[in-house]
């Protein structure tokens with residue numbers, strides 16, 4: 001299952017001994033689920049419940065500016081585990097999030113009264129998709145916020161006077177698509193800017209800098225987090241506004257594919273993903289890098305017999321043996337503790353690995369979104385499938401897109 005391209009040397013073979021070698025090896029007397037490589041659903045539900053659900057609205061002092069993220073990480077983790085909130089908790093979550101849309105500037109802040117910012121805006125919109133409460137979003141104001149952040153080169157600042165990077169561009173495009181306010185005017189020039197963030201390695205850097213009016217170059221090092229954002233943003237644009245022009249900007253898909261597969265695996269035969277060349281495997285890249293392969297499939301057209309160029313079975317092993325924490329939740333690597341961020345992105349990567357042979361647009365895969373049962377534990381080790389563009393389950397993503405593009409919600413004039 002090794003991807004080979006004879007025209008390129010291997011970029012990532014200079015390896016260092018990974019601390020993942022500290023992985024607790026299963027012993028015959030240890031019969032815990034984790035030592036047998038089984039997803040310990042109940043202990044993860046316990047972790048999510050202990051960490052968040054008993055404490056809504058969120059008041060984590062050190063993460064005061066990440067309140068929409070804490071809700072998104074935990075509620076999307078539950079969705080992947082096939083658990084849905086009851087109606088009362090859905091309402092509480094929706095009210096908590098809606099109080100974070102800034103009435104003056106239009107975006108969502110990291111908490112009520114905090115400055116509008118693209119990253120919590122994405123997390124807030126996704127959370128509202130999960131709790132099925134799209135209608136109270138002020139889309140006219142949201143569009144105004146997005147417009148106010150646009151730069152002449154097609155990029156966007158993350159907040160008023162904030163930095164420019166591909167995370168912000170992805171968050172804006174995902175939120176605009178989900179709420180039905182993505183327009184050609186809004187994204188003019190964005191494709192070109194994204195293409196100029198691809199580095200010589202094949203992955204994407206955080207941003208690009210203008211050298212002349214015509215030439216831009218990547219700013220910094222290729223990284224899995226930025227690569228996911230740039231690629232998902234690119235696919236969103238390609239799907240929304242397919243362009244046929246000969247001189248449209250292009251990505252180097254061959255070097256991207258090569259870089260992605262080279263992010264998998266370590267010297268110690270563990271097949272998690274790292275985020276950049278010569279760095280350590282970390283559970284969260286299970287999604288940031290592992291989630292990119294389905295995006296590539298979307299871009300290249302899904303052929304029924306497409307060869308899988310990465311190792312989903314190896315990724316499953318890494319997540320189940322190394323990233324699951326005995327006390328519940330998932331993590332970067334042993335001996336670290338679990339947190340909400342790693343819990344979601346490990347579960348999302350596990351979902352991507354489970355559905356690798358069922359690309360998202362195949363009709364057969366839609367039936368894999370199982371019925372959720374309010375407040376009850378999921379009983380199967382197979383997770384819900386997650387939409388590669390948004391990291392929402394297919395049902396949640398489709399319901400919101402449908403609401404704003406075809407249903408009642410589409411009637412608002414947001415311009």
Ligand SMILES: CC(C)=CCC/C(C)=C/CC/C(C)=C/COP(=O)(O)OP(=O)(O)O
Nearest residue numbers: 119167223225226229275276279280282288
């Ligand atoms: C939508 C959204 C907000 C996406 C976030 C994407 C993401 C994970 C970006 C990471 C950026 C980065 C340079 C991390 C390096 O951390 P490090 O040096 O601690 O880790 P490393 O050694 O693994 O590179």
Ligand SMILES: [Zn+2]
Nearest residue numbers: 282283284332
């Ligand atoms: Zn991580």
